[in-house]
Amino acid sequence: MPDLASGRAKVAVFVSGKGTNMAALLYASRLPGAAYEIVLVAANDPEAEALTLAKAEGVATFALAHKGMTRADHDAAMERAATDAGAQYIVLAGYMRILTPAFVSRWAGRMLNIHPSLLPEYPGLDTHARAIAAGDSHAGATVHLVTEELDAGETLGQVKVAIWPTDTPEKLANRVRVAEHQLYPRVLSEYVSRGNDPQWLLERVRELALALPQTHERESHGSAGFRVGTEKSGKFFAYFSDQHHGTPHISLLVKCSSMDELEGLVEAQPQAYHKPAYYGASGWIGVILNRPGVDWDDVADWLERSWRRVAPRNIAKLLDAADAF
Known part of the structure; x- marks a missing residue:
């Protein structure tokens, strides 16, 4: 980049x-x-x-x-x-x-x-x-x-x-x-x-997100979002944020395990993470994508972690079974 x-x-x-x-x-x-x-x-x-x-x-x-x-x-x-x-x-x-x-x-x-x-x-x-x-x-x-x-x-x-x-x-x-x-x-x-091109970054995120079982994409408040479950009852586990709410970041918004984890990561690695407006209060963290040295394996891990937090148990078992092999 x-x-x-x-x-x-x-x-x-x-x-x-x-x-x-x-x-x-x-x-x-x-x-x-x-x-x-x-x-x-x-x-x-x-x-x-x-x-x-x-x-x-x-x-x-x-x-x-x-x-x-x-x-x-x-x-x-x-x-x-x-x-x-x-x-x-x-x-x-x-x-x-x-x-x-x-x-x-x-x-x-x-x-x-x-x-x-x-x-x-x-x-x-x-x-x-x-x-x-x-x-x-x-x-x-x-x-x-x-x-x-x-x-x-x-x-x-x-x-x-x-x-x-x-x-x-x-x-x-x-x-x-x-x-x-x-x-x-x-x-x-x-x-x-490419690392500063929102469309290229979105394509990378989209490829990783849709590789998870039973996921689909749906726009939310003008941003691409990714849900697990049915079209009717699916839950969002990730959003793609392109400098929304005045931030300079192009980022992936995913669910953290706790507010302590969110605050700790943002404080320790401000070049890699930020607390997004509105979403941050609900435990979503922003993984900054328009920066040097993005580890896409780490991005994939964040997507899977967030997916597991909202995926119905019967769907999560599909990923567990795949991991077993």
Whole structure:
């Protein structure tokens, strides 16, 4: 999520060569209203041209040749540089290294890459030659999340580029690269902004809430609410609150075990919890969603706890039976 103090997410970019995508990301980050800032450009080649550009633009750099180092040790040094710079996301921009599974796991959901094909078509190398040989009408580029499997992470955005009858891999690559420079900054901006997007947050809450047995959604006082039981007699166990009653929070309202728990959590973790107007007096707590580092497993736990507080006993047994397996 973007850093709430500056309003922008902090991004480290890993490169190996010229860094044209890095340059596109950097200059886009300096446009008005940009959702991210580049706090570090790091390379596995101290001679990478991208470092020269970054230094000229006043961006912090880090370089460490990987030759003679284990993959894990080199990854650890690159990761340390990113975290020391305060990076919340790592973006790969022509970084020609396969990362260790442990490194990828630690940055799951916070590491992006761009690939010069319309994934899942043509993962790996020689994408343009393969697309031409297959007689495809279009090539393109894909921004995706990085996972342990090469070029297999969730697709975040794509752009198509027409293949001309006279194309060579080199000619096609030049046009795809221009398209990449338009795609990558836009997708990165959208991705790091999701944590402040009420619609995206509601979709996450909705998915978790409706996964509980015999639940349904019903609007209440202009907000999405979630009930357990029948349409006629169901009881609310959660509400989605989008800055209602003058608060700056987008939050999930759920039932606490007691007012003591509510007051204790709000006092100890004001960045994560608040006492909502009207609802707070009845023992509902606000779990703040538009903040860095939201633990969605914890959100799911809150939903289940609140669901259990109002669910009829015969329905609650369904969840108990599922948990037993």
